[in-house]
Amino acid sequence: MTRLLDIRNLTLRFTGKRTVHALNNVSLAMEQGETLALLGESGSGKSVTLKALLGLLPPKRTQIEGQMTVNGIDVLSLSGRALQKYRGGEVSMVFQEPALALDPVYTIGHQIAESVMRHKGVSRAEAMSTALDMLDRVRIPSANRRLHNYPHELSGGMRQRVMIALALACRPRLLLADEPTTALDATVQIQILLLLRELQKEFGMGVIFVTHDIGVAVEISERVAVMYAGQIVEEGTTREIIKEARHPYTQGLLAANLHDVARGARLNAIPGAPPSLEVKPDACSFAPRCPLAHADCLKGLPPMVHPAPRRRVACVCAERMAAE
Amino acid sequence: MSVTESFAQTPDKGGPAQPLVIVRDLQKHFPIRGGILGRTTAHVQAVDGVSFSVRKGETLGIVGESGCGKSTTARLLIGLIEKDKGEIIFDGQALGESLSLRDLRRDVQMVFQDSYASLNPRLTILDSVAFGARVQGLDEPEDRARSLMARVGLDPDRFAHRYPHELSGGQRQRVNIARALAMSPRLVVLDEAVSALDKSVEAQVLNLLTDLRREYGLTYIFISHDLNVVRYISDRILVMYLGEVVEVAPVDSIWQQQAHPYTRSLFSAMPSMDPDNRTKVPPLAGDPPNPINPPSGCRFHTRCRYAEAVCKSAAPRLGALPGAPDHLTACHLHDAASGHSRAGMGIPA
Numbered sequence: 001m002t003r004l005l006d007i008r009n010l011t012l013r014f015t016g017k018r019t020v021h022a023l024n025n026v027s028l029a030m031e032q033g034e035t036l037a038l039l040g041e042s043g044s045g046k047s048v049t050l051k052a053l054l055g056l057l058p059p060k061r062t063q064i065e066g067q068m069t070v071n072g073i074d075v076l077s078l079s080g081r082a083l084q085k086y087r088g089g090e091v092s093m094v095f096q097e098p099a100l101a102l103d104p105v106y107t108i109g110h111q112i113a114e115s116v117m118r119h120k121g122v123s124r125a126e127a128m129s130t131a132l133d134m135l136d137r138v139r140i141p142s143a144n145r146r147l148h149n150y151p152h153e154l155s156g157g158m159r160q161r162v163m164i165a166l167a168l169a170c171r172p173r174l175l176l177a178d179e180p181t182t183a184l185d186a187t188v189q190i191q192i193l194l195l196l197r198e199l200q201k202e203f204g205m206g207v208i209f210v211t212h213d214i215g216v217a218v219e220i221s222e223r224v225a226v227m228y229a230g231q232i233v234e235e236g237t238t239r240e241i242i243k244e245a246r247h248p249y250t251q252g253l254l255a256a257n258l259h260d261v262a263r264g265a266r267l268n269a270i271p272g273a274p275p276s277l278e279v280k281p282d283a284c285s286f287a288p289r290c291p292l293a294h295a296d297c298l299k300g301l302p303p304m305v306h307p308a309p310r311r312r313v314a315c316v317c318a319e320r321m322a323a324e
Numbered sequence: 325m326s327v328t329e330s331f332a333q334t335p336d337k338g339g340p341a342q343p344l345v346i347v348r349d350l351q352k353h354f355p356i357r358g359g360i361l362g363r364t365t366a367h368v369q370a371v372d373g374v375s376f377s378v379r380k381g382e383t384l385g386i387v388g389e390s391g392c393g394k395s396t397t398a399r400l401l402i403g404l405i406e407k408d409k410g411e412i413i414f415d416g417q418a419l420g421e422s423l424s425l426r427d428l429r430r431d432v433q434m435v436f437q438d439s440y441a442s443l444n445p446r447l448t449i450l451d452s453v454a455f456g457a458r459v460q461g462l463d464e465p466e467d468r469a470r471s472l473m474a475r476v477g478l479d480p481d482r483f484a485h486r487y488p489h490e491l492s493g494g495q496r497q498r499v500n501i502a503r504a505l506a507m508s509p510r511l512v513v514l515d516e517a518v519s520a521l522d523k524s525v526e527a528q529v530l531n532l533l534t535d536l537r538r539e540y541g542l543t544y545i546f547i548s549h550d551l552n553v554v555r556y557i558s559d560r561i562l563v564m565y566l567g568e569v570v571e572v573a574p575v576d577s578i579w580q581q582q583a584h585p586y587t588r589s590l591f592s593a594m595p596s597m598d599p600d601n602r603t604k605v606p607p608l609a610g611d612p613p614n615p616i617n618p619p620s621g622c623r624f625h626t627r628c629r630y631a632e633a634v635c636k637s638a639a640p641r642l643g644a645l646p647g648a649p650d651h652l653t654a655c656h657l658h659d660a661a662s663g664h665s666r667a668g669m670g671i672p673a
Binding site: 041042155156157158185186187188189190191193194212213214215216218219237238239242252253255256257258259261263264266267268269270271273274 | 389390492494495522523524525526527528530531534549551552553555556557575589590593594595596597598599600602603604605606607608609610611612
C-alpha cells in the first residue's frame, strides 16, 4: 500500500515587503489511517503545512521547495481540474471557525450536496440523500429538518458537526483539521473530539489534527509531531511524547500545561518569545530560550536523532543522551 | 525609584475580616429589540441573582462556558455596565451610596482578554500606562509608569515609546497589567487575561501575576474557561451556568468532590492527558441552551442526567454541603427538603 502522506524537505517562504521563512526543511510521513497531531504555538508553521497540503496558499507570494505526495499524488504539480478533484475528494479540511467556513446564503444540505455532486457526479436527489446520511453520522438530531437550516440557525457545536459532515461527504483519504475545537466550549469540545475519533475509525481515513493544546492532542491522536519556528523538533507516538519528551521545547510545553503542577508553585516557564521568521535559521531556533543551550547549539542546525523507529528529536542534547 | 505618596493603595477600611467585595443578588438582563418599532421583544438573562464574596488577599476563580455570565459579572463589578438590581459592596461601602464609581475605579482595575483591542493604538506604551494616573491627577505619572513597566518585565528604555502593534501578545498583556497596577488598585479583575496567549508565554504571565499579588497585596478575580489555569492560581472557584452560580468552593474541596452535576461534567470534559486512558463518553450532550429563554427551575435540568420533575418546577438554592460550610452548591440532590427522590444524598458515585 502506498504511504498516505510523504512530505520531504518542504521549505516554504512568503515573499513580499519582508520575507517570512514559514517552513524550513519539514519532512513528515504518515501511513494509511493514522491520526497525527501537529502541536505548536502560533507562528510555528502548523497551519501553513495544512494549507500547503491543500494548495491554498497564494501562489504569487509563496515560494515552495521540496516534495509533497498524498496517496502517491504529487501535490505541488496539481492545477486546474486535477487540483479541484484532489481538494475535497482526496483531502479535505475542517477549519477553526465553522461560522466563517460555511456559506451563509445556502442551506447546509445544499452545501454538502453540492460538493457530492461535483466529486461523484450524482444527481441532486442522490446527493441530498448522501447529505442527510452524513448529518446522521455526525449525530445531528432530527437531521431531516436540519438539512434545510442555514448556518446561522445552528449553535457553534452543531456548525462544527456540519463542517465535519461536509469535509467527509466525499470520503477523503486524509482529513486536515485546523484547531477545529478551539472556538468551542469545553463540554462541546470533548463531544467533537470523540466524534472525530469514531468517524476516523469508521471511515479508516488519516487525520492531521493541528492544535496548540497537548490535552487535545492526547485525546485525538496516535502520533504527535511538535513544531517550532517552522521546523519539526520532535516526533513520536503520543505516549512517547507525553511520557518521555526529549526536546527541551516539548518538555517546556508539557510543563506549561499545568496539568499536575502544585497550586501556586513557581512555573517552569520557557523564557522569551519565539524567533521572528525573517531569516533562515542556521542554528537551533530554540537555543536562545533553551535552559540546556551551550556553544554547540549555535554552531549549526541541530542533528536529527532517531532514538527509535519513527521517533525523532532535533537536538544536540538528545544526541548526547542517546550516545551515553 | 521613589514612589510618591499619592500612589499608595487606599487604606483598608473594614479590617481583615471584612470581605473586600460582597455581591448580593446581582442581576443584569439585556433587552433584545426587534420589529419596525424597535420594541423590546425578549431579554438575555446574562446575570440572574448572583451572590458571592471575595476575601481580602484571596484569588477567586470564576469558570463557566460561553454565555454563562462570567464576563458580564466582571463588567458589572467595575461599573462598565450598569446593574439592574443587586448590591456591590466594596470594603464595607456600597457602590452608589457611600462609594462613588470614580472611587471604585481607583480600587478596582481590569485586564481583558484581547490585549490589542484594550490598548489605544495611537498612544505609546508609556502614555497608556500613565493615562489613568494623569486623569486622576496623581504626581509624576511617567516615573510611576516607567517603574511599573520595568516591574512587569518590559525595559522602559526599549518599550516606552513603542506602539501596541509593535509588541507581541505576551508583551501587550504585560502592558495591560502594568496599566491596571498604575492606580494602585486593591482588586484586579482578570477576564480571560491569559487565554489568548501561547502556552509558554501564559506560564510567564501567570508567574508574574503570582509575584505581583504578593508584592502589592492584591486581590484577584480570575475568570477563565481553562480549569487547569484556574486551579493553579485560585484559592476558591465559583462555577456559573446560564447566569447563575451553581457551585462555589475552595479549590481543593471542589477538586476532590464536584457537588453539582454541571461542575462534574465540566471537570470530566477536561482532556485526560493520559494516552492509555482517554475519555470514552462525553459527559454532556449538546450545547449550552440560549440565555434568552433559559430553562425553568434549575437551569441545568435540560442536560442533567439526574433531573426529575422538581428540577423543572423549582429553582434550587445555594446551600452548604454537610460538614463543609464553605462548599456551596445549588442542586436539589443536596437539599434534603427538595422533594427529589435522591434529596440530600448527592450525586450517585
